[in-house]
Amino acid sequence: MATVQDFDDFLTGLDSNARGVDHRDGLKWGEPAMEVRGVGATWMASMDVLHRAVAAGINLIVTHEPTFWFDGRPANPELERCRERDVDVGFKTRFLDEGGIAVIRAHDCWDRYPDYGVEARLRGVLGVPDPLEYLGGYHYFYEVAETTLGALAQDCKAKMDLPCLRVAGDLAKAVRKIVIAYGATSGTEGYYRFWRRGADAVISGEQSEWAAVRPAIDMGMGVIELGHAATEAFGMQGMADLLSEHFPNIPVRHLPTDPSFQWL
Ligand SMILES: [Fe+2]
Numbered sequence: 033m034a035t036v037q038d039f040d041d042f043l044t045g046l047d048s049n050a051r052g053v054d055h056r057d058g059l060k061w062g063e064p065a066m067e068v069r070g071v072g073a074t075w076m077a078s079m080d081v082l083h084r085a086v087a088a089g090i091n092l093i094v095t096h097e098p099t100f101w102f103d104g105r106p107a108n109p110e111l112e113r114c115r116e117r118d119v120d121v122g123f124k125t126r127f128l129d130e131g132g133i134a135v136i137r138a139h140d141c142w143d144r145y146p147d148y149g150v151e152a153r154l155r156g157v158l159g160v161p162d163p164l165e166y167l168g169g170y171h172y173f174y175e176v177a178e179t180t181l182g183a184l185a186q187d188c189k190a191k192m193d194l195p196c197l198r199v200a201g202d203l204a205k206a207v208r209k210i211v212i213a214y215g216a217t218s219g220t221e222g223y224y225r226f227w228r229r230g231a232d233a234v235i236s237g238e239q240s241e242w243a244a245v246r247p248a249i250d251m252g253m254g255v256i257e258l259g260h261a262a263t264e265a266f267g268m269q270g271m272a273d274l275l276s277e278h279f280p281n282i283p284v285r286h287l288p289t290d291p292s293f294q295w296l
Protein backbone atom coordinates (compact mmCIF):
# COMPACT_ATOMS: atom_id res chain seq x y z
CA MET A 33 0.00 0.00 0.00
CA ALA A 34 1.14 3.55 -0.76
CA THR A 35 -0.49 6.83 0.19
CA VAL A 36 -0.61 10.24 -1.42
CA GLN A 37 1.95 11.25 1.20
CA ASP A 38 4.34 8.52 0.01
CA PHE A 39 4.19 9.86 -3.54
CA ASP A 40 4.53 13.42 -2.32
CA ASP A 41 7.59 12.44 -0.27
CA PHE A 42 9.13 10.74 -3.30
CA LEU A 43 8.54 13.81 -5.49
CA THR A 44 9.91 16.10 -2.78
CA GLY A 45 13.03 13.94 -2.72
CA LEU A 46 13.66 14.61 -6.43
CA ASP A 47 14.38 18.26 -5.61
CA SER A 48 13.58 19.60 -2.16
CA ASN A 49 14.20 23.17 -3.40
CA ALA A 50 11.07 22.83 -5.54
CA ARG A 51 9.04 22.92 -2.31
CA GLY A 52 10.40 26.33 -1.27
CA VAL A 53 8.17 29.37 -0.78
CA ASP A 54 8.91 30.71 -4.27
CA HIS A 55 8.20 27.41 -5.99
CA ARG A 56 5.15 25.73 -7.45
CA ASP A 57 5.30 22.09 -6.49
CA GLY A 58 3.21 20.24 -3.93
CA LEU A 59 -0.18 18.79 -3.04
CA LYS A 60 -2.94 20.88 -4.64
CA TRP A 61 -5.97 18.76 -3.76
CA GLY A 62 -6.84 15.71 -1.66
CA GLU A 63 -5.83 14.04 1.56
CA PRO A 64 -2.22 12.94 2.22
CA ALA A 65 -3.40 9.79 4.03
CA MET A 66 -5.52 8.51 1.12
CA GLU A 67 -4.46 5.15 -0.30
CA VAL A 68 -3.37 5.43 -3.94
CA ARG A 69 -4.99 2.91 -6.30
CA GLY A 70 -3.60 4.27 -9.55
CA VAL A 71 -1.56 7.25 -10.77
CA GLY A 72 -1.87 9.37 -13.89
CA ALA A 73 1.02 11.63 -14.88
CA THR A 74 -0.12 14.43 -17.15
CA TRP A 75 1.01 17.74 -18.57
CA MET A 76 -2.14 19.51 -17.30
CA ALA A 77 -5.04 18.14 -15.26
CA SER A 78 -7.81 19.20 -17.66
CA MET A 79 -11.40 18.08 -17.12
CA ASP A 80 -10.88 15.58 -19.95
CA VAL A 81 -7.85 14.13 -18.16
CA LEU A 82 -9.83 13.91 -14.89
CA HIS A 83 -12.71 12.10 -16.60
CA ARG A 84 -10.27 9.60 -18.11
CA ALA A 85 -8.61 9.16 -14.71
CA VAL A 86 -11.91 8.27 -13.02
CA ALA A 87 -12.77 5.82 -15.83
CA ALA A 88 -9.37 4.14 -15.38
CA GLY A 89 -9.61 3.86 -11.58
CA ILE A 90 -6.84 6.45 -11.07
CA ASN A 91 -7.06 8.50 -7.87
CA LEU A 92 -3.78 10.43 -7.93
CA ILE A 93 -2.84 12.89 -10.67
CA VAL A 94 0.71 14.19 -10.96
CA THR A 95 0.45 17.30 -13.12
CA HIS A 96 3.16 19.56 -14.53
CA GLU A 97 1.01 22.69 -14.90
CA PRO A 98 -1.66 24.25 -12.63
CA THR A 99 -4.96 22.52 -11.96
CA PHE A 100 -6.90 25.64 -10.94
CA TRP A 101 -5.53 27.77 -13.80
CA PHE A 102 -3.37 30.18 -11.78
CA ASP A 103 0.33 29.53 -11.20
CA GLY A 104 0.21 29.25 -7.40
CA ARG A 105 3.05 29.38 -4.85
CA PRO A 106 2.88 28.67 -1.09
CA ALA A 107 2.33 32.36 -0.32
CA ASN A 108 -0.42 32.61 -2.90
CA PRO A 109 -1.89 29.17 -3.76
CA GLU A 110 -3.86 28.44 -6.93
CA LEU A 111 -7.26 28.38 -5.19
CA GLU A 112 -6.51 31.55 -3.23
CA ARG A 113 -5.66 33.32 -6.46
CA CYS A 114 -9.01 32.12 -7.86
CA ARG A 115 -10.84 33.56 -4.84
CA GLU A 116 -8.97 36.87 -5.01
CA ARG A 117 -9.94 37.28 -8.65
CA ASP A 118 -13.51 36.06 -8.24
CA VAL A 119 -12.86 33.05 -10.47
CA ASP A 120 -15.11 30.11 -9.52
CA VAL A 121 -13.56 26.68 -10.16
CA GLY A 122 -16.11 24.90 -7.95
CA PHE A 123 -17.15 22.60 -10.80
CA LYS A 124 -13.61 21.25 -10.86
CA THR A 125 -13.13 20.86 -7.10
CA ARG A 126 -16.52 19.10 -6.89
CA PHE A 127 -15.49 16.70 -9.64
CA LEU A 128 -12.23 15.96 -7.81
CA ASP A 129 -14.12 15.33 -4.56
CA GLU A 130 -16.74 13.12 -6.19
CA GLY A 131 -14.01 11.13 -7.95
CA GLY A 132 -11.91 10.95 -4.78
CA ILE A 133 -8.91 12.31 -6.69
CA ALA A 134 -5.79 13.93 -5.24
CA VAL A 135 -3.53 16.19 -7.32
CA ILE A 136 0.17 16.89 -6.87
CA ARG A 137 1.98 19.44 -9.00
CA ALA A 138 5.48 18.47 -10.17
CA HIS A 139 6.85 21.39 -12.14
CA ASP A 140 10.00 22.93 -10.71
CA CYS A 141 11.45 19.51 -9.84
CA TRP A 142 10.86 18.19 -13.29
CA ASP A 143 11.81 20.39 -16.26
CA ARG A 144 15.56 19.82 -15.88
CA TYR A 145 15.45 16.43 -14.11
CA PRO A 146 18.07 14.14 -15.73
CA ASP A 147 17.07 11.40 -18.19
CA TYR A 148 13.35 11.29 -17.32
CA GLY A 149 12.51 15.02 -17.16
CA VAL A 150 11.04 17.43 -19.72
CA GLU A 151 14.20 18.72 -21.39
CA ALA A 152 15.95 15.34 -21.38
CA ARG A 153 13.01 13.43 -22.89
CA LEU A 154 12.33 16.09 -25.55
CA ARG A 155 16.00 16.10 -26.54
CA GLY A 156 15.90 12.31 -26.82
CA VAL A 157 12.85 12.38 -29.10
CA LEU A 158 14.40 15.07 -31.31
CA GLY A 159 17.75 13.27 -31.44
CA VAL A 160 19.67 16.37 -30.36
CA PRO A 161 23.16 15.69 -28.91
CA ASP A 162 24.22 16.62 -25.38
CA PRO A 163 24.31 20.39 -24.87
CA LEU A 164 27.47 22.42 -25.41
CA GLU A 165 26.61 24.86 -22.66
CA TYR A 166 24.02 25.67 -19.99
CA LEU A 167 22.70 29.18 -20.54
CA GLY A 168 20.79 29.47 -17.27
CA GLY A 169 17.09 29.15 -16.47
CA TYR A 170 15.56 26.42 -18.62
CA HIS A 171 17.89 26.82 -21.57
CA TYR A 172 20.83 24.95 -23.08
CA PHE A 173 22.88 25.66 -26.18
CA TYR A 174 23.33 22.85 -28.71
CA GLU A 175 25.21 22.20 -31.91
CA VAL A 176 23.53 19.93 -34.46
CA ALA A 177 24.62 18.61 -37.87
CA GLU A 178 24.22 21.47 -40.32
CA THR A 179 20.75 21.66 -41.80
CA THR A 180 18.29 24.33 -42.86
CA LEU A 181 15.52 25.92 -40.83
CA GLY A 182 12.89 24.30 -43.05
CA ALA A 183 14.47 20.84 -42.87
CA LEU A 184 14.90 21.08 -39.10
CA ALA A 185 11.24 22.05 -38.73
CA GLN A 186 10.13 19.09 -40.88
CA ASP A 187 12.36 16.78 -38.85
CA CYS A 188 10.84 17.99 -35.55
CA LYS A 189 7.33 17.61 -36.98
CA ALA A 190 8.00 14.01 -38.05
CA LYS A 191 9.78 12.94 -34.86
CA MET A 192 7.08 14.44 -32.61
CA ASP A 193 4.24 13.27 -34.87
CA LEU A 194 2.71 16.77 -34.98
CA PRO A 195 -0.20 17.61 -37.30
CA CYS A 196 1.37 21.02 -37.98
CA LEU A 197 3.78 23.59 -36.62
CA ARG A 198 4.69 27.23 -37.21
CA VAL A 199 8.04 28.50 -38.42
CA ALA A 200 9.33 32.09 -38.53
CA GLY A 201 12.35 33.07 -40.61
CA ASP A 202 14.02 32.07 -43.87
CA LEU A 203 13.37 28.36 -44.41
CA ALA A 204 16.61 28.08 -46.43
CA LYS A 205 18.69 29.58 -43.60
CA ALA A 206 21.61 27.36 -42.51
CA VAL A 207 21.20 26.09 -38.93
CA ARG A 208 23.89 24.50 -36.76
CA LYS A 209 23.55 26.19 -33.36
CA ILE A 210 20.24 26.03 -31.57
CA VAL A 211 18.53 26.61 -28.24
CA ILE A 212 15.51 24.57 -27.13
CA ALA A 213 13.07 26.87 -25.34
CA TYR A 214 10.42 24.25 -24.51
CA GLY A 215 7.16 24.98 -22.69
CA ALA A 216 6.47 28.67 -22.16
CA THR A 217 10.10 29.74 -21.75
CA SER A 218 10.32 31.97 -24.83
CA GLY A 219 10.69 35.72 -24.38
CA THR A 220 12.39 38.86 -25.61
CA GLU A 221 15.35 38.90 -23.25
CA GLY A 222 16.08 35.20 -23.61
CA TYR A 223 15.93 35.40 -27.39
CA TYR A 224 18.32 38.33 -27.35
CA ARG A 225 20.77 36.30 -25.27
CA PHE A 226 20.44 33.26 -27.54
CA TRP A 227 21.16 35.47 -30.55
CA ARG A 228 24.19 37.08 -28.92
CA ARG A 229 25.51 33.61 -28.06
CA GLY A 230 25.31 32.71 -31.76
CA ALA A 231 22.09 30.70 -32.05
CA ASP A 232 20.86 30.25 -35.63
CA ALA A 233 17.42 29.08 -34.49
CA VAL A 234 15.25 28.41 -31.46
CA ILE A 235 13.11 25.29 -31.11
CA SER A 236 10.32 26.59 -28.95
CA GLY A 237 7.12 25.61 -27.19
CA GLU A 238 4.51 28.34 -26.65
CA GLN A 239 5.19 31.73 -28.23
CA SER A 240 4.30 35.35 -27.86
CA GLU A 241 4.19 36.73 -31.39
CA TRP A 242 5.10 40.28 -30.43
CA ALA A 243 7.51 39.56 -27.57
CA ALA A 244 9.45 36.61 -28.99
CA VAL A 245 8.74 35.95 -32.67
CA ARG A 246 9.05 39.52 -33.98
CA PRO A 247 12.30 40.18 -32.08
CA ALA A 248 13.71 36.89 -33.44
CA ILE A 249 12.81 37.94 -36.98
CA ASP A 250 14.56 41.30 -36.44
CA MET A 251 17.65 39.42 -35.22
CA GLY A 252 17.59 37.04 -38.19
CA MET A 253 17.15 34.03 -35.91
CA GLY A 254 14.77 31.25 -36.97
CA VAL A 255 11.95 30.09 -34.69
CA ILE A 256 10.25 26.69 -34.81
CA GLU A 257 7.13 26.65 -32.64
CA LEU A 258 6.10 23.15 -31.55
CA GLY A 259 3.59 23.93 -28.79
CA HIS A 260 3.73 24.03 -25.00
CA ALA A 261 2.01 20.71 -24.31
CA ALA A 262 3.76 18.97 -27.21
CA THR A 263 7.24 19.88 -25.97
CA GLU A 264 6.52 18.86 -22.36
CA ALA A 265 4.37 15.73 -22.75
CA PHE A 266 7.34 13.40 -23.38
CA GLY A 267 8.65 14.43 -19.98
CA MET A 268 5.37 13.42 -18.36
CA GLN A 269 5.74 9.98 -19.94
CA GLY A 270 9.14 10.12 -18.22
CA MET A 271 7.42 10.92 -14.92
CA ALA A 272 5.14 7.89 -15.37
CA ASP A 273 8.23 5.74 -16.10
CA LEU A 274 10.08 6.93 -12.98
CA LEU A 275 7.05 6.52 -10.68
CA SER A 276 6.44 3.02 -12.08
CA GLU A 277 10.00 2.03 -11.22
CA HIS A 278 9.71 3.31 -7.65
CA PHE A 279 6.16 2.14 -6.96
CA PRO A 280 6.05 -1.18 -8.87
CA ASN A 281 2.87 -2.36 -7.12
CA ILE A 282 0.79 0.69 -8.07
CA PRO A 283 -0.49 1.09 -11.66
CA VAL A 284 1.02 4.27 -13.14
CA ARG A 285 0.40 5.61 -16.62
CA HIS A 286 0.85 8.74 -18.68
CA LEU A 287 -2.47 10.46 -19.36
CA PRO A 288 -1.77 12.68 -22.39
CA THR A 289 -3.58 15.99 -22.08
CA ASP A 290 -6.33 16.40 -24.68
CA PRO A 291 -5.26 18.71 -27.55
CA SER A 292 -5.81 22.40 -26.80
CA PHE A 293 -6.37 23.34 -30.45
CA GLN A 294 -7.87 22.14 -33.68
CA TRP A 295 -6.47 23.28 -37.01
CA LEU A 296 -9.02 24.33 -39.63
FE1 LIG B 1 7.89 22.81 -17.83
Ligand SMILES: [Fe+2]
Binds near residue numbers: 097215216260264
Ligand atom coordinates in the same frame (compact mmCIF):
# COMPACT_ATOMS: atom_id res chain seq x y z
FE1 LIG C 1 5.33 24.41 -19.03
